[in-house]
Amino acid sequence: MNTFPVFWQSRWVAVIGLVLVDWLLGRSTIAQSAKPxxxxxxxxxxxxxxxxxxxxxxxxxxxxxxxxxxxxxxxxxxxxxxxxxxxxxxxxxxxxxxxxxxxxxxxxxxxxxxxxxxxxxxxxxxxxxxxxxxxxxxxxTRWIDMAARGWYSTDGHVHIRRSPREDPLLMSWLQAEDVRVGVLLRMGDFWETYYPQYAFGEPGVYQRENHLLVAGQEDPRTPELGHALGYGASDKVRFSKEYYHYDAVFDQLHALGGVTGYAHHAETFHGYRGLTLDGLRGKVDVLEILQYCVDANPLRTDHYYHLLDLGFPVTATAGSDFPWCGQDHDHGSPEHSARIGNARFYVYTDKPLTNQAWKAGLKAGHTVATSGPMLDFRVNNARPGDHLDVKKGTKLVISAQAFGHATQVPLEKIELVGHGKVLASVTKREPGQSASQLTLKLDLDTLTRGIWLAARCFAGSQQAAHTTPVYVTVEGGGFHNPETAEKYLRRSENYLQEIEQELEKESQNPELRLWYYKKGLKSRIADTREVIEGLRKKLR
CATH class of the missing domain: 2.60.40.1120 (Carboxypeptidase-like, regulatory domain)
Incomplete structure (x- = not known):
């Protein structure tokens, strides 16, 4: 039996009705306000x-x-x-x-x-x-236009598979980062390859306006000898049955019109060992000296100066290693995640940008590696990568300018480096200098022996730049550094001994196969030791 009076029944119905109406109207208002x-x-x-x-x-x-x-x-x-x-x-x-x-x-x-x-x-x-x-x-708004000056930005280390169908999309990715040349690297290891490219050389070039997609390789790659690079060859090269014989790959890449070198500063994966074996035998053209894969400091030059001081010309390059490496990558900050073009190098050419013009500039060593600052460096008007032979007593007029942006790329310091030593420097705090432009000039009088000269710059958080050197020789001599030659030759011998020690470690670990190539590598070590002895006599 219903014990509620009819009056109260009607009131409760009314109240419930009003609440329901109010709830529905509220939901309607909320839905309306939240409507996308x-x-x-x-x-x-x-x-x-x-x-x-x-x-x-x-x-x-x-x-x-x-x-x-x-x-x-x-x-x-x-x-x-x-x-x-x-x-x-x-x-x-x-x-x-x-x-x-x-x-x-x-x-x-x-x-x-x-x-x-x-x-x-x-x-x-x-x-x-x-x-x-x-x-x-x-x-x-641009704060600088390097292409208008003949310098074309290049990310030399991108890992993305592609077919002609993806080219337009990937090109837009590059253009969104203002990268003029993107080198997409087919990557390999002892077992297989990754990030395939549908073609190499000219058939693998995709061009839109003043931008290029080109194919290259990061192969061989081993934890004992480092990661090798190949740019600009007309085909890929891989010798699976001789995988640790990097020089065979380099020779073939050269025969196919390419340039060769080492990634990751030759620092990780014991790349300095491979760099010693191949660099001292004149098979290395480029070295990736700037990248966010090693630590927070993107510029590393120890192994670069090693080869330069021994008289080997090596071109400075850089690359993002997308999608593997980012600025401050170990800390997981979204703002510093892997990004195409976060490390790049610029190639100079006085011709319209084509694959052939870009390759010619790269082979000539006309490069600057950077993660922010821009550099203009001249020695008697010679550019980075140039070989300048002068008479004894010649005066060298050296100029270096760094360009940045006061908030985005705030310059700190520019340095002139010769034979690995800082010959002169200026900071933004000195008269006439600023966070957006630094200028450095130096005259070297009465030059009596050769020297390699380069400019480097440091800017805001984890930003740096470094040119390929100008190689100055005197009356046909060398540009090596006799003061450090013996130190670097001993260091080279130490690296060869490291390889020999690894050769004696037979392992069933499929990632460590150096020992399996003992005979061929011992022969290459012997050849490198002959080079070291020859350099010891020559560079005194």
Whole structure:
């Protein structure tokens, strides 16, 4: 039996009805206020009204918006050629060809825009209002234009597989980082290869306007001798049955028109051992001296100066090693994650950019490696990589300029280096100098013997640059350093002994196969020792 009076029954029905109506209206209001609102963004540059490829990162209250616009440019990438990423980059940013639209719930957002180290990064606050389509236009500004000076940015170490279908998308990735030449490296190890490229040489070149995609290789790669590089050859080279005989690969790459060298400063994976074996026998053209794979300091020159002081010309290069390495990569900060172009080198050519012009500049050593600062370095008007022969007593007029941006690439110091020693330096605190430009001039009088000369620069957090040297010889002599020659020759011998010790360690570990190639490597060690003895006599 119902004991509630009819009056109270009707009141409860009314109250419940009002609550229900109020709840429904509230939900409707909330739903209306939370209804996603279209946001349309267009990004151009101060030099062109056309939308430009750009890197975008969108956050709300410090958290990344986990939604990709339809216009995001997705390409599969990942460690060991796995599908670890596609549309989002490791720091949760994405690439677009200058415009995108996305629907977002009303609220306050932060929009980050960047286009490589020559453009000024932008950060904008976006207030998305309910029921109102947001249309935003942004203009990116260069703080320097190196291509206009004949210097073309190159990321010499990118690992992404590709076919002709991916080329346009990957090209936009490069353009979004303002990388003019991207070298996509087929990577190998003792068992197999990763990141395949559909073609090498000219058939593997994809060009859009003033940008190039080219194929190369990082192979052989071993933990005992380091990681080898090959650029510009007309085909890939791999000798699976002679895997630890790097020199055989280098010889064939040279025969195919390429250049060869070592990655990761020749520091990790005992690369200095391989560099000694191959470098002292004149088979090394380039060395990756700047990269974020070793530690927070991207510039490492110990093994570079080793070869230079012994009289071997080696070209300075750099590369991101995307997607493996990022600035401050061990700390996991999104802002410092792996990024194409975070370490790069610039190649000079006075011709329009083509694969052939780029290769010619690289082979000539006309390079500057950098993670931010830009350098202009001349010795009697000779450029980095040039060989300058002078008469005894000749005066050398040396000039070096560093260019940066007061907030994005704040310069600290520029140094002139000769035979590994700092001959002169200036800092931003000295009269006439600033965080955006440093100038250094020096005259070397009455030159009596050869010397290699280079410029290097240090800027804001973990930013540095280093030129390939100008190699100065006197009346046909060498540019080696007799003061350090014996030290470096002894060090070379120590590295050879390290290899010999490893050769005696027979191991069933499939990653450590150096011992299996004992006979061939002992022969190469003997050849290198002959070179060392010859240098000992010659460089006194």
């Amino acid at each position: 609102v279209p946001l349309e963004v267009v990004v151009t540059t101060t030099t062109s009204p056309k939308p430009t490829p750009v890197r975008v990162r969108l956050t709300r209250a410090g958290r990344v918006v986990g939604q990709l616009p339809q216009q995001a440019l997705g390409v599969m990438y990942g460690l060991w050629d796995h599908a670890d990423g596609f549309g989002f980059q490791p720091d949760s940013s994405f690439y677009v060809n200058g415009r995108f639209s996305i629907s977002l719930p009303p609220g306050t957002y932060e929009l980050f825009l960047s286009k490589g180290i020559e453009f000024i990064d932008q950060r904008h606050q976006l207030v998305v209002q309910a029921g109102k389509t947001q249309k935003k236009s942004y203009l990116l």
